[in-house]
Amino acid sequence: MTHPAPSVLSAADTARALPYPALAREIEALLRDPAVVVPARIVQALPGGGSLFVMPAVDARVAITKLITFTPDNAGRGLPSIQGDIVVFDVATGRRVAILDGPTVTARRTAAVSLLAAQKLARRTDGPLLIVGAGVQGRAHLEAFHAGLGLREVWVASRNPASADALVRHAQALGLRARRVDDADAALADCPLVVSTTPAQQVALRAMPALDAFVAAVGAFTPAMVEWDAAICRRLAAEGTLVVDTRDADHEAGDLLQAGIDVAALPTLADVVGGTAAWTGQAARRASGPVFFKSCGWGGWDLAAARCMTRLAP
Structure with missing residues (x-):
């Protein structure tokens, strides 16, 4: 047979x-x-x-x-x-x-996880979206947010200007307003959507996101990796809302672990989707500060x- x-x-x-x-x-x-x-x-x-x-x-x-x-x-x-x-x-x-x-x-499911988190947690979805890191994940997140959020505008920051310009052209080909920005920290104040997809070998972001921002931090997925400054992560924990993708982040979320944050106490995306007590106890804080979604990956x-x-x- x-x-x-x-x-x-x-x-x-x-x-x-x-x-x-x-x-x-x-x-x-x-x-x-x-x-x-x-x-x-x-x-x-x-x-x-x-x-x-x-x-x-x-x-x-x-x-x-x-x-x-x-x-x-x-x-x-x-x-x-x-x-x-x-x-x-x-x-x-x-x-x-x-x-x-x-x-x-890997590229598409990671971006789709960020998309789902943004659909559940973002207060503004039209943009501008700031993408920090113009590689494979930057492109995937651009496409995912365009397809699933009604995004209208994107700004791109990268250590490699040529990569940033290429992603800007791709965004424009999708019908979005797009431009390159050379100072990601300065751009944070004007962007209600932020995605960081850098190689996470060093701190790339040292400023506070806007009060109404949704941030998907994707690049750092081991304890040794980092994209966001530790002091900013601690401010986000005090003034905003932190959510992790899964409980695997408890030992993998480099940005948060290096900032001394108790990751195991944070709600997960499953808590958000299911409306569990772990999430409802923090949901009210969304109105007063940024939402920082830390994604580390999961089978x-x-x-x-x-x-x-x-x-x-x-």
Whole structure:
């Protein structure tokens, strides 16, 4: 008896299978699904400073394993910093049904998580959106916020002016007003939406966001990484609202951990979606200060991508 071969999706195929609004909805559905099980991910250090990530996850219908490498120095080699695949299995039969492009899923599910958080937490969604870091995640967040928020204007800051200009042109091609800014700290005061997607090898932002701002801090996803100044993080904890993507952030949110913040006491995106006591006790503070959403990554987001792909497959 023969079985159909698994679909091997290219980067372009994977992107088409994961439209941002649908993926954000699937992430919200996953956070409400009691059948989801996500073991702790394995992070194996590699010689030369890279890391190997092994991330399984399962629900009642789909099982996945994500295998990717993260090599920060690849930017200087002209290679992607994230490489690998996500293998998707049918739970009932154990059959491998698809192989997704790992970097594409990582970019899109991370941006879709930020989109969902912005849909739930942002007070203004038209912009300007300040994107700090004009790489893969900067582009993915631009596209996600454009597709899911009704964004009208974007400002881009990057250490590499050419990268910033390229992302500005992409935004303009999407029909947005867009420009490059050379001082991200100064721009924060005028932007109700902020996304930081830097390589997180050093502090990139040292100013306070606007009082009505929603910030998605994405770049730092290990305890050693940092994008936001520690003093600013402490001010945000005192004057605004901090939310983390999952409880994995308790030991991975470099920005907050290095600032001495008790991350384990913060509400998660699941608390926001579910309206739990952990969130409702802090929700009133949204009216008086910025919302800072710290995203570190989780295998459940990749499971959501696999679920989205299988639901939309012809």
